[in-house]
Amino acid sequence: MQFDPLKNILLTAHKNTTIRLELVVGSMIQPILLLGDPQLYQASTSLAPEESAMLPQLETDLRDTLLDYRRLHQAGRAIAAPQIGIQKRVLYMHTDEPMLIVNPSLTFPDSEKMLVWDDCMCFPGLLVHVERFKNCLLTFQDRHLRPQKIAFSGSLSELIQHEFDHLDGILATMRALDGQSFRITQAN
Numbered sequence: 001m002q003f004d005p006l007k008n009i010l011l012t013a014h015k016n017t018t019i020r021l022e023l024v025v026g027s028m029i030q031p032i033l034l035l036g037d038p039q040l041y042q043a044s045t046s047l048a049p050e051e052s053a054m055l056p057q058l059e060t061d062l063r064d065t066l067l068d069y070r071r072l073h074q075a076g077r078a079i080a081a082p083q084i085g086i087q088k089r090v091l092y093m094h095t096d097e098p099m100l101i102v103n104p105s106l107t108f109p110d111s112e113k114m115l116v117w118d119d120c121m122c123f124p125g126l127l128v129h130v131e132r133f134k135n136c137l138l139t140f141q142d143r144h145l146r147p148q149k150i151a152f153s154g155s156l157s158e159l160i161q162h163e164f165d166h167l168d169g170i171l172a173t174m175r176a177l178d179g180q181s182f183r184i185t186q187a188n
Contacts (some may be wrong), residue, residue, distance in 0.1 A: 002123050033122060037122075052145055059092060062091075066092060080092075107136065108133045109137060130176060133161065133176070
């Protein structure tokens with residue numbers, strides 16, 4: 001298999017007799033910004049309707065980056081655009097099915113909370129003890145900018161709150177319960 005980045009063509013030997021050509025359409029794994037990068041602490045701006053043309057490529061970049069991280073670290077269920085340096089209010093979540101989440105807002109139907117050890121692609125190998133709401137309601141636009149609402153509870157509620165924080169320039173380290181709420185899992 002050979003990739004020519006100048007021509008965006010993937011050459012694959014097929015059954016040792018033919019060569020198949022495939023156009024590789026903008027698929028790219030993006031670098032994930034790491035803890036301490038100033039861009040991670042900036043609030044993102046909403047994606048305007050006139051910017052919707054960027055969504056297919058952004059979704060591809062978020063998906064490819066998330067799946068690559070998952071392959072390398074055996075973890076990762078969602079990613080926020082700011083984690084790859086795009087300051088737009090866009091999330092990509094891949095749990096049961098892939099979902100692009102545009103311009104989300106969060107509300108909490110009750111005050112029930114839970115304590116969790118939170119991890120993040122921006123600081124692999126570090127866990128942070130934080131408090132999150134057990135239930136949340138996510139209002140957002142889908143990839144076609146149609147309005148949607150989904151209720152989450154438990155670990156998915158924690159996940160969406162974590163990703164939502166990235167859109168506001170907040171990292172889990174900033175939500176630590178106290179100065180002893182950090183744990184190294186393993187060297188990566």
